[in-house]
Amino acid sequence: MEVRYSDWRSKEESIDKLFEKYPDIPRFVILKTDLHRRGYILSERAKEQFNPEIHHGKGIHLSGETDDTTVEGLYLRDGTAVCNGCVTEDDVVVRDPYIVDYIDGKLVITDQGRIYEEAEFWYKPDYYDKFTSKGTPMWKVLNARGHRLDADLNQYCEFWDIPGGGCKYCGIGVYGMNEKKCGHNLRVDPEDVYETLREALKQRGRYLQFRATQGSLLGGKELLDEELEVYLATFSRIKTLFKENGLKATINTTAMNVRQLERLRDEGGVTYYTSDIEVLDKEKFEWICPGKAKVIGYDGWKKRLYDAVDVFGKGHVSTDAVLGTELATPKGFRTEDEAIAANLRETEELAKHGVIVLDFVWRVGENTIFKNQKSPSLDYYIRMAKGINEIRESYGLSAYFADYQRSGNQPSTDLARI
Ligand code: SF4
Known part of the structure; x- marks a missing residue:
């Protein structure tokens, strides 16, 4: 495994x-944050404990399929979920990953030989090995994350498709992945x-919840109408199931009008x-997400989020930030304090309008324009989580x-549950 930033331990505060520095933040949350940041690898003993017949391995994602060589997620003792970070020996990583091992009959998270916590593999959903009437394996239609589908x-x-338009941390389009792995017409059948x-x-x-997303489709009579129709084709087919089962429906789209x-x-x-x-900064957004900046713009994106609060209600609208990319070189913030x-200024501005960040x-991806960048310290992510x-x-x-x-x-x- 290639580790790009091998001397990081001497330069960053240890976990x-x-x-000690953050006694008010549960250790489970700090550890989970670092597992997402650094990633984790399974020891041979841990691999022997992973059974794809009962545990959740392969999955379908926006970026493509994963197989049973990685695990979909872990739970810590208090129910904290570790949703991503499982890497293999072939991956290139920024910092050396944690090792999930099997010691004295327990699955444990270790670093440099020290045991930090117990863990459990996520369990495979009951529908996973079944097929739809068209013969599609159901695991290729929906994935499960905790209590969400x-x-x-x-x-x-x-x-x-816009020259230089893809987000620089994103692995979907660079190096032809859009065409090779996914294909323009690969849309899930409603x-x-x-x-x-x-x-x-x-x-x-x-x-408890169903969530849909997709890659951005810019076409249509108005910008994003094509993307809208893909969502509506599915949601209008399944919405009776929301009511019948008390399921909340959430959607993650390109910013719509x-x-x-x-x-x-x-x-x-x-x-x-x-x-x-x-x-969460206009200038950095324009550099890191040039396609979004060109088509909708930073201020336009925010306005559409505020409009969404009028449509869905305060606290029913959120926006994700890929935190740390704003520190990328050469155009990012120069210090973690500045970033x-x-x-937090922008998080507050959005919150004033009812939008949750x-x-x-x-975790820096190898198949991305930012592949040679370095993600920030663990301290950075803790301060951001606390502040948000x-x-x-x-x-x-809420x-x-x-x-x-x-x-x-x-x-x-x-x-939020503390
Ligand atoms: S909008 Fe950006 S992050 Fe999302 S899939 Fe497209 S390029 Fe990737």
Whole structure:
């Protein structure tokens, strides 16, 4: 395994120091954040414990399929979810990953030989080995993350069709992945989604939320109408299942206009809305997400988020930020302090308008324009999680739809249950 930043331990505060520095932040959340940041690898003994017949291995994602050589996720003892970070010996990483080992009859998270916590593999959903009436394997239709079912309806992002337009941290379009792995026409069939969702819901009590997303489709009579129609084709087919099963429906789209948002609510039965601005600073956004900047713009994206609050309600709208990319060289912030101040200023501005910021921990991807960059320190992510959670609470915004059970991805929403 190639580790790009091998001397990081001598330059960053250790996780043990950070446990002491932040006594008000649960160690589970700090550890989970670092597992997302650094990644983890399975020892041979841990691999022997992983059984794809009962554990959740392969999965379908916006970026493509994974197989049973990696695990989909881990749970820590308090229910904290580790949603990403499983790497293999072939991967290139920024910092050496944690090792998930099997010692004295327990699956444990270790670093440099020290045991930090116990862990458990996620369990395979009951629907996973079944097929739709068209013969599509159901695991290729929906993925499960905690208590949420995920559909990635179209795995092609048209921002990559704009020269230099793809987001620089994103692995979907660079080096031809759009064409080679996904294909322009690969869209999940609405009937397959209906049948898989109906089957998944037979596992009573497991799922609380359905979430759909897809790559950006810019075409149509108005910008994004084509993307809208893909969503509506699926949601209008499955929305009876939301009501029958008390399932909340959330959607993550390119930033849509009021007419499109109202159609998602009225025709699609969507309850919660997310549209990812990704970078919380106009200048850095224009550099890191040039396609989004060209087509909608930073101010335009924010306005559409504020419009979404009028349509879906305060606290029902969020935006993800891939935190850490704003420190990339050469055009990013020069210090972590400067970046945190700017990020929290913008988080507060969005919160004033009823929009929740969700913090995504950036793990540098090899198949991205930013592949040679370095993600920030663990201290950075803890300060951001704390700051975002405090702002969200002070503006009376709930993290309900992205909490530790429904999403489990964001350190700041892990803090919402304390
Ligand atoms: S919008 Fe950006 S992050 Fe999302 S799929 Fe397209 S290029 Fe990737």
